[in-house]
Amino acid sequence: MKPFGYVRAASVEEATEAFAAHPGARYLGGGTNLVDLMKLGVERPAVLVDVSRLPLDAVEELDDGSLRVGAAVRNSDLAAHPLVRDRYPALSQALLAGASGQLRNAATTGGNLLQRTRCPYFQDPAKPCNKRQPGQGCGAREGVHRDHAVLGHSEQCIATHPSDMAVALAALDARVELFDEEGARSVPAAEFHRLPGDRPERDTMIRPGELITSVVLPAATAGLPSAYRKARDRASYAFALASVAVVLRVADGRVAHAGIAFGALAHRPWRATRAEEALVGGPATPDAFAHAVGLELAAAQPLRDNGYKVPLARNIAVDVLTRLASAAAS
């Protein structure tokens, strides 16, 4: 590992100033991904700006009924928070489906969003990867890509985003709040991550040095039935092969609101807007769910060895939609 400097920021302003003052800086949250990438030689920061002790560690209810989650809130605490469990069950379930108890105790809300792909070509500096080294080529496209993207990938990059939490945030219409020297701004969680296109080195829309300060869960989806389902190679402690977060409101047998996002299918949580549009106003039946999800996944372009993801994603999505609808009807 390359030697590096270390600054512990006491405020958001101090953090962004320290980042701006030190070329090659990186923010340090829980470190569960960044420290690993430093050991692997993928990340080589000159300075770490430690933001894990910033006063961003609270979950607070706002006057408009939304819930603001500080970026330094640990994944285990967020999953266990009574308001999250009661109002946004898909978020609690997604967090608990990810990583291990030890990792969730360390990992932060902001860091979870900024974790990098677990593509083995990205994580191994001896292998070609356009995300790690633009222009180098992609080893995965003709290599081992069973875990890779089936939607929205590019010639340059077929990596998937590994977060479970981010999938739930996308389906719940959460927003991500950002801060840098130019001020504060807020973006929909579903638009925070980007597709690779010809800039696969960029995972998100965040500006260099910009800091995630919080995630806001809106009042509009508070208390709506929601759930997260994850398919993986073993029952615990594995990344998703496909996952889905669903927020569903049914009134008089018809779909009044649908928020659907897939994980492990693309370079970002895949908000299934085609499926949602097909569902809203229509009957809340298994046939309608299968039709809508099928419309969304018709855009899939599987690679040589990951075609299994399309029926897997379809089946878990239809199953979760059907369960939520039948729970609403009973």
Next chain:
Amino acid sequence: MGSENDDGAAPGGAPAAPAEQRSATTLRVNAEHHTLDLDHRRVLLDVLREDLDLTGAKKGCDHGQCGACTVLVDGRRVNSCLQLAVALDGCEVTTVEGLLGEGEALHPLQRAFLDRDAFQCGYCTPGQICSAVGVIAEAAAGHPSHVTAPGAPSGRPVPLDRDEIRERLSGNLCRCGAYPRIVDAVEDVEGAAT
């Protein structure tokens, strides 16, 4: 090795200027203060084993995947191989050595692992035990797991049946496959506590 003191000194204060690649770091480990001059690259696991001669926590994968390095930081279980020591300045660390009670009495989980013969080679055992200490505390504090029923009441202790224990300890691998006995041992202690 850095200097030690047991005078309860405050944490090392503001870290050095960013250009510096070392910082004075204070850790309270198993109830003893240590102020160490640490290269920022050092992770907690290496500091415990190499500087403080606490070799209970083990280096398995060194990437947060096996759990052999699990210790408690401020009472919460974490992978010590992924924790930069400098970032833990002022924190309280408990390793498997620190679980002993009065007169070096074994912790109930240490006793249960012996009684249940919950290991073969023993390499993963310190991590399993520290992790289990965290599991029992988390469940008592009402933290749910992936297998907790979604409708379970918030904020109330979660009973630890075998499925809960297996799920909550999934971050601790045992290549000897002693899992059934490990679950037995944790179940014994959980059962005695409730």
